[in-house]
Every structure is written in structure tokens, then in C-alpha cells.
Amino acid sequence: MLGDKRVIVIGLGYVGLPLAVALAKSFETWGLDVDTGRIAELERQHDRTGEINAERLAASSLRLTTDPAACPDADFYIVTVPTPVDANNQPDLGIVMAATRTVGGMLKAGRRSIVIYESTVYPGVTEDMCGPELERISGLTCGEDFFLGYSPERINPGDREHTVDRITKVISGQTPAVLEAIAGLYNKVTSGGVFRAASIKAAEAAKVIENAQRDINIAFVNEITQIFAKMDLSVWDVLAAAGTKWNFLKFEPGLVGGHCIGVDPYYLAHRATELGCDPRIILAGRDMNDGMAAWVAKDVHDWHMRTGGTGAGKVLMLGLAFKQDVPDLRNSKVADLVAAFQGLGHRVDVHDPLVSAPEALHEYGLEIVSAPDTADYDLIVLAVPHRELVEDFARFTGLLAPGGGIVDLKNALAGSGQAPVGTKLWTM
Numbered sequence: 215m216l217g218d219k220r221v222i223v224i225g226l227g228y229v230g231l232p233l234a235v236a237l238a239k240s241f242e243t244w245g246l247d248v249d250t251g252r253i254a255e256l257e258r259q260h261d262r263t264g265e266i267n268a269e270r271l272a273a274s275s276l277r278l279t280t281d282p283a284a285c286p287d288a289d290f291y292i293v294t295v296p297t298p299v300d301a302n303n304q305p306d307l308g309i310v311m312a313a314t315r316t317v318g319g320m321l322k323a324g325r326r327s328i329v330i331y332e333s334t335v336y337p338g339v340t341e342d343m344c345g346p347e348l349e350r351i352s353g354l355t356c357g358e359d360f361f362l363g364y365s366p367e368r369i370n371p372g373d374r375e376h377t378v379d380r381i382t383k384v385i386s387g388q389t390p391a392v393l394e395a396i397a398g399l400y401n402k403v404t405s406g407g408v409f410r411a412a413s414i415k416a417a418e419a420a421k422v423i424e425n426a427q428r429d430i431n432i433a434f435v436n437e438i439t440q441i442f443a444k445m446d447l448s449v450w451d452v453l454a455a456a457g458t459k460w461n462f463l464k465f466e467p468g469l470v471g472g473h474c475i476g477v478d479p480y481y482l483a484h485r486a487t488e489l490g491c492d493p494r495i496i497l498a499g500r501d502m503n504d505g506m507a508a509w510v511a512k513d514v515h516d517w518h519m520r521t522g523g524t525g526a527g528k529v530l531m532l533g534l535a536f537k538q539d540v541p542d543l544r545n546s547k548v549a550d551l552v553a554a555f556q557g558l559g560h561r562v563d564v565h566d567p568l569v570s571a572p573e574a575l576h577e578y579g580l581e582i583v584s585a586p587d588t589a590d591y592d593l594i595v596l597a598v599p600h601r602e603l604v605e606d607f608a609r610f611t612g613l614l615a616p617g618g619g620i621v622d623l624k625n626a627l628a629g630s631g632q633a634p635v636g637t638k639l640w641t642m
Contacts, residue, residue, distance in 0.1 A: 219289040219399070222246055222320070224313050226256065226278075228263050228473075228542065229332060229367040230294035232378045233403070235266055237292075238276040240402040244285050245278050246316075253278050262570065263371070264541055282316050287325050290399060291317045294332045294367060296473060298545075303480045303500075305336065307343070314344045318351025321360050328392055330363040334478050336422060336485035337415040340364045341388075361392045364414045365400065366421030371472075372540035382406040386417035425478035426496055431465045432475070433499035436506050439467040439642045443513060449642045450625045467642050468624055469510075469547035469597070470503040471536035476545050507547050511554030514621050517640050518593060522617045526559030530591040530613060533598020534566040534574055534582070538624075541568040548597045549578040560593070567602050586610070592618045599626035611637065 219241055223234040226247040237243045247253055255261070256278055259268040279285060295313045300306045310333045317329055329348060331340050345356040354360055365385045370376055383400045385408045387393030397408050411417035439449040449467055456462050470476050479500050483493040515526070536546040552562050563583045564574070571582040591613050596603065603610075604626050611620065619638040620627070627639075 220244075220286060221290045221292065221399070222285050222288040223292045223294060224317060225293065225295035225333075226252060227294070227296065228265060228371050229369045230292075231256070231261060231263070232265050232369060233292065233294060233332070233367075234276050235270060235274050236379050236403045237399075238274050241399075243276050244288070245276050246280070246282060246285060247278075248280060250280050253280050262541065264568075265369075265371070282320055285320060287322050288320070288327060289325070290328050290330060291320065292330045292332060293317065296544075297333045297335055297477075297481070298473070299477050299480045305481050305484050307335070307339065310335065310339075311343070311347060314347045315351050318348045321348065321352040321354055323354060323359055326360065328361045328363055328387070328395060330365055330396060332365055332367040334366065334421050334425075334474065334481065335418055336481040337418040338485070340414050340418060357388060362388045362414060363392060363396045364411075364417045365396065366417060366424075368424075371542050372537065379404050380406050383408045384411050384417050384420055385409065386411040386414040388414065419482075422478050422482040425475045426482055426499075428465075429470060429475045429479050429503060430495060430499040431463060432468070432470055433502040435465045435467045436470075436502050440509060443642070450628070466624070467506075469506055469536075469551065471545045471547040472542065473544040476500075476503065476536075476547070504547075504550075507550035508554045510623065511551055511558060514593065514595070514640055515555070515558045515560075518619055521619065521638050523592060523619075524617075527561070527592030527615070527618075528590055529555050529560045529562045529593045529595060530583075530586055530610065531555075531562055531564045532566070532594065532596050532603050532610065533600055534564055534569050534578075534580065535598050535600070538599050539568070539601055541570065543569055543573055543577055546578070549580065551595070551597060552578075552580060555595075563591075566598065566600070568600055586613060589613050590615050593621055594618070595621040595623065596626060597621075597623050599624050 221237050221241045222244045223230050224246050226245045234243055234245045259271040293313045295309045297310050298306050321327055340362055345362050349356050365383055368381050383404055385396045387396050400408050442449050457464050479496050483496045486493040531552055534546055534548050535542055555562050564580050565583045565586050574580050574582050592615055594610050622641045625641050
């Protein structure tokens with residue numbers, strides 16, 4: 215019986231925790247994470263990512279541990295660890311391979327376990343790298359003693375509509391029988407059903423192109439934003455008009471950070487280059503989006519000078535997370551925006567009510583101002599429109615120095631009445 219199966223989820227971040235909690239409703243499920251602080255928090259029913267509330271954690275039968283040896287043998291091992299890029303934007307598979315070695319040490323002869331990867335990788339990693347490493351560590355034979363599967367994660371931090379228990383899960387398996395076993399597992403999790411990919415490589419490829427496609431579309435809008443700025447045209451006005459066409463794709467300009475869209479295209483580009491292909495469009499999109507923070511800072515700086523600013527001044531940066539209404543700091547391009555303003559001579563204070571101040575200091579060397587209260591800011595930049603910041607924005611406008619201006623990166627204040635009449639306002 216499928217309900218008698220045991221599952222171990224390796225990695226309890228934004229992806230792993232919601233999945234593990236959902237699985238625990240139907241299976242004996244263990245959550246394994248190397249971060250002792252993370253496990254301690256979850257045992258206190260606190261999820262720092264904000265994806266699972268305390269009530270759900272308290273009610274869940276999910277078992278938590280940092281010790282692989284404490285886990286019993288399992289039928290399914292699901293790897294949900296990060297796959298970042300290094301300083302040269304090359305895939306860093308170190309974490310996923312470390313998790314692979316952990317699983318390899320847990321596999322047992324005769325169990326015929328299935329190891330499923332949800333971490334984003336380029337096509338071929340699961341079978342050509344992870345499988346052989348599992349064999350090496352376990353001493354077992356892939357395809358006989360244990361089997362492989364791949365089901366790309368589709369977690370969207372802060373999204374309460376497209377949750378793991380509602381979305382369609384793409385699945386793949388090493389054999390038809392393994393595929394059906396994986397289908398049975400995920401069908402217990404989601405009401406959105408499963409899509410059986412033609413192969414593991416097809417499922418891996420589907421994930422990287424989902425995010426590469428979005429990255430390229432945003433890059434196009436960022437490029438036209440810069441073009442229209444030269445024409446004294448607001449891109450928001452242009453998009454509102456163009457959006458009335460039935461097949462116009464409604465993407466918006468902005469800073470592209472986070473662990474998926476700003477990272478995954480580099481995985482596909484890396485593999486393409488290895489194969490002798492030139493991923494020109496993919497890398498052009500990445501170049502445009504990675505340069506957006508510098509463009510914003512320079513354009514705002516020049517606008518400020520044209521409209522009465524007397525030079526580089528003091529900036530209050532509102533928001534540091536990579537997107538609104540989440541505490542996730544991974545690959546935040548607001549950090550690049552801060553650095554760009556500093557490079558132009560501005561002094562920058564950062565305020566974000568959602569993010570962890572120690573994490574911001576550790577990741578970016580930025581101190582979070584918990585309650586800005588001095589009325590001497592030349593610019594107030596609404597970089598991340600957290601609901602809390604937008605709804606109470608009027609309290610920040612009182613911190614502007616005479617002649618100061620407001621920068622609304624995502625046009626979040628339009629029609630809100632939060633920006634005082636007569637205050638100079640920059641938006642894309």
C-alpha cells in the first residue's frame with residue numbers, strides 16, 4: 215500500500231518544508247536538514263521563511279532531525295537543496311552533491327528505494343552525476359538496487375495560490391514502474407495532478423526553461439524601460455495601453471533576483487556552452503537584468519540633480535528582500551542598488567520590516583535600520599513594495615529633507631494617495 219511508504223525530505227527551506235508538511239498528511243515523513251538552528255526553530259513551530267504557519271507545524275506529524283543516522287530506511291528520498299551559481303555565474307552543484315552523498319549513505323540493499331531530485335539542475339545532472347555518486351557511496355547499483363526520479367520544484371515564495379498542494383507536478387522516473395510510483399506519491403500531495411515527462415532530462419530541461427523564459431521576457435521590458443526613459447515616457451503608461459491587446463504578455467520591469475529566475479538561466483547557458491552552442495539570447499537577458507540596478511541608481515541620481523538636488527545625499531532604501539511580502543534575501547538585487555547609490559556618493563540606510571537583520575549583515579554587510587526617524591533623507595526609494603511599507607508609506611514621506619524626492623520602483627504608490635501632492639516622484 216502506498217500509504218505505508220516512508221519518505222525522507224533532504225533540505226527544509228522554501229521548497230522542502232512545504233513539501234514535507236504536505237507529504238506528512240499521507241505518509242510517515244522525515245525532514246532532514248544540516249542547519250541545527252533551522253531544525254530548532256521548526257521544533258518551536260517557527261518557520262523563518264513564512265511559508266508554513268505555527269498552527270500547521272504544530273499539527274503536522276513531520277519528524278525533524280539533523281542526523282541522517284537517526285532516520286529509518288525509506289522508500290522515497292527527496293532532495294530539495296539549493297543549487298546556486300558561483301562568483302563567475304557558473305553552476306555550483308556542491309550542495310546538491312553533498313546531499314547526494316548523504317542519501318548514498320542512507321540507501322540499503324533490498325529496499326529498492328527511489329531517490330527524487332527537486333533541486334534545479336541542467337539536463338543530465340540527475341542521471342550522469344547524482345546517480346553515479348549514489349552508487350559510489352552506497353555500493354549499490356542504480357537501476358537495480360535503487361532508482362532515480364526528478365520532479366522540478368515550483369515553489370513561488372509568498373504565493374498563497376500556487377502552493378505545492380495545488381499545482382501540477384511535473385514528474386519523471388528511471389523506468390515506467392518508477393514513474394508510476396512517483397505519480398502515486400505526488401498525487402497524494404497535490405490536487406493539481408501530475409504531468410508525466412517523457413524522461414528525466416526532459417523534466418530537468420522544463421524547469422530551467424520555465425525560469426529562463428520569464429527572465430528573457432522581463433529583460434525585454436527592462437530594455438524598453440530604458441529606451442522610453444530617453445523619450446520621457448513612463449513604461450507603466452505604455453504597458454497599460456499595450457496590455458489591452460488580448461495576446462500581449464503582461465510582464466513588468468524591475469530588479470530580477472531570487473534563487474530561481476536570476477540563477478537558473480545560467481545553468482542552461484553553462485550546459486549549452488559545454489555542447490558548443492552560443493546561448494546568446496539567454497545571456498543577453500541575464501546581462502540586461504543584472505545591470506538594471508546600476509541603471510536605476512544612475513537615472514535616479516541624474517533626475518535628482520536635474521530637479522534641484524545639490525549633489526549626492528542621504529538615501530532611505532525601503533525593502534531588501536528579493537520580492538515583496540517575503541523575507542527571502544537570496545540573490546537580492548536591492549543589495550546591488552544600494553551599492554550603486556553608494557558608488558555615486560550617496561549614503562544609504564536600509565529598512566525592511568520582514569528580513570532578518572543578522573542575515574542581511576551576514577549576506578551583504580548591510581545593517582538594517584529598524585525604525586528610521588530622522589527627517590534628512592534626500593531620496594526615499596521604495597525598492598520592494600511590501601504591503602506593510604505601502605500601506606503606511608505616509609510616515610516615511612515626513613522623513614524627506616526639503617527638496618527631497620520619492621522613488622517608486624514598481625509603481626506601487628500610483629493611486630494610493632500615499633505620495634504627497636507636490637513631492638517630486640520618480641518611477642520607471
